[in-house]
Amino acid sequence: MSIFNTYRVKTLLYRKTADVMDRKLLALTILFVMISSTSITYNGSALDSDGDGVDDSVDDCPFAFGNSTVDRNGCPDRDGDGKSDLNDGWTTTNPNFQIEQQITGTSYYSVDHNSDGSLIATASGNRIRIFDTNIHANTITSSELVTGNNAYVTSLDWSPDDNYIAATLSDDTATILWASNMSIIHEDISHSGSSRTFSDVAFFPNSTAIAVVDEASGGWGGGTCTGCAVMLISVETGSVYQEVTPAGNSGSYSSVAFSSDGSRMAVGEDGTAYIIETENWTTVRTLNPNAGANVHSIDFSPDGNTVAMCTGYDNGNSRLRAFDVSTGNSILNKQATSSCYGTDVSPDGKQVAFTIGYYSSDGGSALVYELSSTNLISRIQLARGSSSCNQNGGQNPCGNVNSASWHPGAAHIVLGVSRNYEGLYFMYADLDPDNDGWNTTDQGDGKVDAFPDEPTQWADSDGDGFGDNP
Structure with a gap:
C-alpha cells in the first residue's frame, strides 16, 4: 500500500x-x-389543575379557580382585593336568622339558588317550582314530573350556567329541564336493575353533564345494592356515558357533589364517603364520618379545600362532619339528635348549614356551624313550635328540615320542610341586631360593628375593648 x-x-x-x-x-x-x-x-409540579394560572405546587386552593395573592395564592377572591374569600368573608358570626317569608301547604324536599341568587328552584311535591327571592313569588312551575302514591321530586340541582335544572324522582328516574320555562329536555333517564332509588344529583361545573347517585331502594341505607353506581349523564344526549363504583359492585350511593373546578367528585355512601379525581375516575381518598348510616348530603366549600357531609340517624345520633380534601383530616365532628338530610357550605366557605329531621332537641331545625372554630353559631328552629320533639313516630308534631341553600350574598338562607310545618322558609340574617346602623360584617361599605349587641357603641379605634363613644 x-x-x-x-x-x-x-x-x-x-x-x-x-x-x-x-x-x-x-x-x-x-x-x-x-x-x-x-x-x-x-421537582416543580408544572401542573395547574384548576386552570387559574397558579401552579399546583404553590396554589393554596388547587381545586378551585382563584386570583387571590395577599393571604393565599390562587383562591377565590370575589371582590378582587387580593385577599381570599375565606379570610375576607361576608357571613356573620352572629346571624340571628329570622323568617322573612314562608310558603306553606306542601312539602319541599330540595332547594337550590341560581348563580346570582335572584331565583330559587324547589322540589315541591311532584313538581319543580321556581320562586323569585326578592318578592317570594312562584314564577314558574313544571308539569307533574312523577305520578303515583307518595310520588315526589327527591333532589334537584341548578346548573352553574343557569340554563338547566336536573332532578331525581321517586320512581327511580332522572330528568333534565330548561330553567327558563321548565320544559323537559330529557326524561325517564334510568339505570338497569330494580329496587333502586335515585337520591341525589349534581351538575358538572361546566354544565355539560350531571352525576346521579343510585342507592338501595327506600333511600335509608343499611345494606348493599348490587349494580348501584354513580352515573355520569350527558346533558346533550341524556345518556349515561360513565359509571363510577368507588365501593365496588355492592355500594349504595346516596349523595354527590363536585369541586368548583370539576377535578374532584365527592360521593356519599352507606357509612363512607369518597373523593374521586375526575380525569380517570379513581378514588383518591376515603373518608369515615363515624356513622353506620347513609351520608345523606355532601358539599364542597367554594375554595375546594373542605368537604362537608352529614349522615342519617345511627345509634342515638347523626353525624355532622367536615374534612380537609387534600389530607383527609377532620375539621368538624358534631352530632345531632335526629337524621341530617341537607348540607350546604356558605358562599365564602366560612360556615356550613345542616338540616335536621323531626326528633328530639335538634329536631325541626337547621344548625349553622363556623368551620374555623367549630362553634354552633345559629340554631334555626322553625319546624317544632314549642314542642320537645321527643314523641315517637306519628305522635311527634315536629317537621323534617330537608334542604338548605345559601344565597350568594350569605345574608339569606332558604329551607325546605316536609312532614309537619311543611313549607318553604325564606330566612334572613339580622346583620344589625342592635339597630345602630353598623353591620356585624363588612357589607361593602367598610363598616363593621365592634359591639354588635350594644346600640350605643360601634367603634373601638384603640382596640381596648371599650367603645369610642362616651
Whole structure:
C-alpha cells in the first residue's frame, strides 16, 4: 500500500470515528436534556389543575379557580382585593336568622339558588317550582314530573350556567329541564336493575353533564345494592356515558357533589364517603364520618379545600362532619339528635348549614356551624313550635328540615320542610341586631360593628375593648 493510500485510509477511519463520536455526543446531549426536563417537571409540579394560572405546587386552593395573592395564592377572591374569600368573608358570626317569608301547604324536599341568587328552584311535591327571592313569588312551575302514591321530586340541582335544572324522582328516574320555562329536555333517564332509588344529583361545573347517585331502594341505607353506581349523564344526549363504583359492585350511593373546578367528585355512601379525581375516575381518598348510616348530603366549600357531609340517624345520633380534601383530616365532628338530610357550605366557605329531621332537641331545625372554630353559631328552629320533639313516630308534631341553600350574598338562607310545618322558609340574617346602623360584617361599605349587641357603641379605634363613644 502506498503512503498516499495509507494516509487516505487513516483519514477515512478518523472521519468515521469522529462521526460516531459526534453522534454519540448528540445522543448523550439529548438524553441529558430529557433527564433534566424530567427532573424539572418532577421537582416543580408544572401542573395547574384548576386552570387559574397558579401552579399546583404553590396554589393554596388547587381545586378551585382563584386570583387571590395577599393571604393565599390562587383562591377565590370575589371582590378582587387580593385577599381570599375565606379570610375576607361576608357571613356573620352572629346571624340571628329570622323568617322573612314562608310558603306553606306542601312539602319541599330540595332547594337550590341560581348563580346570582335572584331565583330559587324547589322540589315541591311532584313538581319543580321556581320562586323569585326578592318578592317570594312562584314564577314558574313544571308539569307533574312523577305520578303515583307518595310520588315526589327527591333532589334537584341548578346548573352553574343557569340554563338547566336536573332532578331525581321517586320512581327511580332522572330528568333534565330548561330553567327558563321548565320544559323537559330529557326524561325517564334510568339505570338497569330494580329496587333502586335515585337520591341525589349534581351538575358538572361546566354544565355539560350531571352525576346521579343510585342507592338501595327506600333511600335509608343499611345494606348493599348490587349494580348501584354513580352515573355520569350527558346533558346533550341524556345518556349515561360513565359509571363510577368507588365501593365496588355492592355500594349504595346516596349523595354527590363536585369541586368548583370539576377535578374532584365527592360521593356519599352507606357509612363512607369518597373523593374521586375526575380525569380517570379513581378514588383518591376515603373518608369515615363515624356513622353506620347513609351520608345523606355532601358539599364542597367554594375554595375546594373542605368537604362537608352529614349522615342519617345511627345509634342515638347523626353525624355532622367536615374534612380537609387534600389530607383527609377532620375539621368538624358534631352530632345531632335526629337524621341530617341537607348540607350546604356558605358562599365564602366560612360556615356550613345542616338540616335536621323531626326528633328530639335538634329536631325541626337547621344548625349553622363556623368551620374555623367549630362553634354552633345559629340554631334555626322553625319546624317544632314549642314542642320537645321527643314523641315517637306519628305522635311527634315536629317537621323534617330537608334542604338548605345559601344565597350568594350569605345574608339569606332558604329551607325546605316536609312532614309537619311543611313549607318553604325564606330566612334572613339580622346583620344589625342592635339597630345602630353598623353591620356585624363588612357589607361593602367598610363598616363593621365592634359591639354588635350594644346600640350605643360601634367603634373601638384603640382596640381596648371599650367603645369610642362616651
